[in-house]
Amino acid sequence: MTGERADQTQTVAQTSEEELLRQIFPLLPPGRATIVPPGDDAAVVAAPDGRFVVSTDVLVEDRHFRRRWSSGEDVGRRAAAQNLADVAAMGARPTALVVSLVTPADLPVEWVLGVARGLAAGCGPVGAAVVGGDLSSGPVVVVSVTVHGTLEGRAPVLRSGARAGDVLAYAGVRGRSAAGLALLEAGVVGPDDARTAGYLRPEPPLAAGPVAADAGATAMLDVSDGLLRDAARIARASDVAIDVRYGAFDADVAALQPAARDLTLIAQTDADAAGVASRTDALVRDWILAGGEDHGLLATFPEGAVPAPFVQVGRVTAGEGVTVDGLPPGGSATGWDHYGSR
Amino acid sequence: MTGERADQTQTVAQTSEEELLRQIFPLLPPGRATIVPPGDDAAVVAAPDGRFVVSTDVLVEDRHFRRRWSSGEDVGRRAAAQNLADVAAMGARPTALVVSLVTPADLPVEWVLGVARGLAAGCGPVGAAVVGGDLSSGPVVVVSVTVHGTLEGRAPVLRSGARAGDVLAYAGVRGRSAAGLALLEAGVVGPDDARTAGYLRPEPPLAAGPVAADAGATAMLDVSDGLLRDAARIARASDVAIDVRYGAFDADVAALQPAARDLTLIAQTDADAAGVASRTDALVRDWILAGGEDHGLLATFPEGAVPAPFVQVGRVTAGEGVTVDGLPPGGSATGWDHYGSR
Numbered sequence: 001m002t003g004e005r006a007d008q009t010q011t012v013a014q015t016s017e018e019e020l021l022r023q024i025f026p027l028l029p030p031g032r033a034t035i036v037p038p039g040d041d042a043a044v045v046a047a048p049d050g051r052f053v054v055s056t057d058v059l060v061e062d063r064h065f066r067r068r069w070s071s072g073e074d075v076g077r078r079a080a081a082q083n084l085a086d087v088a089a090m091g092a093r094p095t096a097l098v099v100s101l102v103t104p105a106d107l108p109v110e111w112v113l114g115v116a117r118g119l120a121a122g123c124g125p126v127g128a129a130v131v132g133g134d135l136s137s138g139p140v141v142v143v144s145v146t147v148h149g150t151l152e153g154r155a156p157v158l159r160s161g162a163r164a165g166d167v168l169a170y171a172g173v174r175g176r177s178a179a180g181l182a183l184l185e186a187g188v189v190g191p192d193d194a195r196t197a198g199y200l201r202p203e204p205p206l207a208a209g210p211v212a213a214d215a216g217a218t219a220m221l222d223v224s225d226g227l228l229r230d231a232a233r234i235a236r237a238s239d240v241a242i243d244v245r246y247g248a249f250d251a252d253v254a255a256l257q258p259a260a261r262d263l264t265l266i267a268q269t270d271a272d273a274a275g276v277a278s279r280t281d282a283l284v285r286d287w288i289l290a291g292g293e294d295h296g297l298l299a300t301f302p303e304g305a306v307p308a309p310f311v312q313v314g315r316v317t318a319g320e321g322v323t324v325d326g327l328p329p330g331g332s333a334t335g336w337d338h339y340g341s342r
Numbered sequence: 343m344t345g346e347r348a349d350q351t352q353t354v355a356q357t358s359e360e361e362l363l364r365q366i367f368p369l370l371p372p373g374r375a376t377i378v379p380p381g382d383d384a385a386v387v388a389a390p391d392g393r394f395v396v397s398t399d400v401l402v403e404d405r406h407f408r409r410r411w412s413s414g415e416d417v418g419r420r421a422a423a424q425n426l427a428d429v430a431a432m433g434a435r436p437t438a439l440v441v442s443l444v445t446p447a448d449l450p451v452e453w454v455l456g457v458a459r460g461l462a463a464g465c466g467p468v469g470a471a472v473v474g475g476d477l478s479s480g481p482v483v484v485v486s487v488t489v490h491g492t493l494e495g496r497a498p499v500l501r502s503g504a505r506a507g508d509v510l511a512y513a514g515v516r517g518r519s520a521a522g523l524a525l526l527e528a529g530v531v532g533p534d535d536a537r538t539a540g541y542l543r544p545e546p547p548l549a550a551g552p553v554a555a556d557a558g559a560t561a562m563l564d565v566s567d568g569l570l571r572d573a574a575r576i577a578r579a580s581d582v583a584i585d586v587r588y589g590a591f592d593a594d595v596a597a598l599q600p601a602a603r604d605l606t607l608i609a610q611t612d613a614d615a616a617g618v619a620s621r622t623d624a625l626v627r628d629w630i631l632a633g634g635e636d637h638g639l640l641a642t643f644p645e646g647a648v649p650a651p652f653v654q655v656g657r658v659t660a661g662e663g664v665t666v667d668g669l670p671p672g673g674s675a676t677g678w679d680h681y682g683s684r
Contacts, residue, residue: 044395054386054473054488060478085383086384090383100399131396134400138402146440156382158382
């Protein structure tokens, strides 16, 4: 028991990089596309159709997560999820990740192993490997992941292919990450509350990416910065207008109402029932239209070609810009800027 | 002129992520292997022989560089160099990089653009592109680069293929990075002194990697942690012994003597001539055998197969471990541990 407790409290400064890597490697999934695994200067990964998809994302402590809310495993899962979603959004299947991890000297080794387990939990089910990494010390935790995928002969789905007459469709949940973060920030609940899971451990619909490509998706991206903001990116790249139908998100509205009501009651103890209801609805609407980091897939398809699990959530028309039920969105529904405020 | 000065002092907090990316993209080289360039959720890169090589490395401010010594361009060049060397060490040719950049809010935009220019300076000559990136704020600068390469049909050169009877060979300079860092740390010179260039802007012999593979190299790596430490990695992975011949580095010894002498004289003002000479020689020997981050290529070849620009620097024999001229190396010649001390 004493030895176990000692392991739990050992810090990265009390070990060596090589020893840490020795503990990390067995936790990582091997993956089907790995030709040369970690251990040399570089790994070698299969790219059967002569191309590979690549994207990178970084998570910074106190900017993208807080250690009092997110375990190492949570951060690993989130880093995997947001990167894997970028590959799916091209219509590709993930094959391999590499990870740079910066850690404060006093970070428990156990937290680092948690990151490895979280990455494995995200990658394993889709057959992707972690094929390389680098460790360094630094003042805060930084997890930088680069993800790779294979298009398996498909044409990549870009942001620029939407055409007037297409339908807008979405796969995945909306607003769960924003709601979970709001609950944690308000101190209403702790990270054990199930309603925070969408923020702490998002689960993008990864298999939907290749499905969309095979069904003829004309444009696609993963919604990391908010539905309206990311829809505007498709509109701009494709030179079209997009109208979002808010009623398409009824199931998300129902799921988010309890959290929104809790937060409204805390903020406005003296409000009347109508005020609470109105404020709750506004909060839910903001989470759904502007909340980031659910990492669902937003795509456009020719009329009649929307495949499950996508559901139609709007239309593509001639023109420019994004509207909601025909009206300018207004409010705070502009999404997330990593250098600005929410 | 006023507008120009304003641009020079603008910080990343005074701009948006999108505006910053708009300024960065034109600085980046397009590369010959890029199929889908930056701008979508992921890039698509060619992998003509159905495989790609991938490696990642991270540079952290005040751990791997100091901003008072390294310009943004220096850091970009160094990040490119150390990553490109990992690809070369597999016998591959670099094709594409992705970069995560974490920046303090008060970092000048000009410094960030410098990083982009430095990456371009490193990648451009070898035809590699920067195909993606992510920006975030954080307490210190962190540059995480993932590099990709193509083997062009070659078998990857691993660390594990050295055989007794092979010769040990090296391409590149030795000790320049360690000497440059020592000069800067001692305050002997500033970053404008030419003797610091090997630390601030290492130039690995990238073309030598594929040359080595074509010549039948049996093992190879890039020397990032010191010659003896990295030679020990080949010895361990290949289950052989390696003997380094110090006399093979005469040209490096001559090039490093002035810097070592300057540092010795500063540290030991009352030493006699013999003491200075002895200490100078020891310092040079330490830089050559244990200095990290020159990113030259250390490889093993069958007898008689060493191609230029490699030069023979030792022998592979049966047994285990690394010796110098037949003797245990001793001293501080153990190289760099990112979690330990030098």
